[in-house]
């Protein structure tokens with residue numbers, strides 16, 4: 001048991017606000033310009049909502065970075081490793097090389113004879 005009282009960092013009941021800000025980020029990443037104003041009484045959670053958006057953006061950037069690194073390291077063998085570690089597909093799937101897939105399905109075909 002912890003001997004300290006730890007207040008969780010989780011944000012409650014602000015999914016809609018966080019989504020609205022993330023959607024705006026998505027739109028401006030397409031080149032348009034927008035300004036969002038976050039208003040409310042002191043302590044209502046404005047800073048907390050904005051911080052949550054930053055966290056989500058940082059996580060996206062991290063996953064992108066992992067994807068690049070993993071694909072660079074695995075190269076043509078990406079699909080073989082994904083077959084052993086299926087969770088990896090959630091990170092690298094969208095950019096997985098089509099040729100590796102085809103090569104692997106052919107290989108699977110020959111192995112299953």
Ligand SMILES: Nc1ncnc2c1ncn2[C@@H]1O[C@H](COP(=O)(O)OP(=O)(O)OP(=O)(O)O)[C@@H](O)[C@H]1O
Pocket residue numbers: 010011012013014040041042043044045046047048049
């Ligand atoms: N929905 C929420 N879920 C969990 N914690 C929250 C939520 N909203 C606010 N808090 C917490 O309440 C405290 C005050 O929130 P915050 O500092 O974000 O308010 P603020 O609107 O930025 O205030 P100010 O106008 O004084 O800057 C923080 O500790 C924050 O983590």
Ligand SMILES: [Mg+2]
Pocket residue numbers: 046047048
């Ligand atoms: Mg604040």
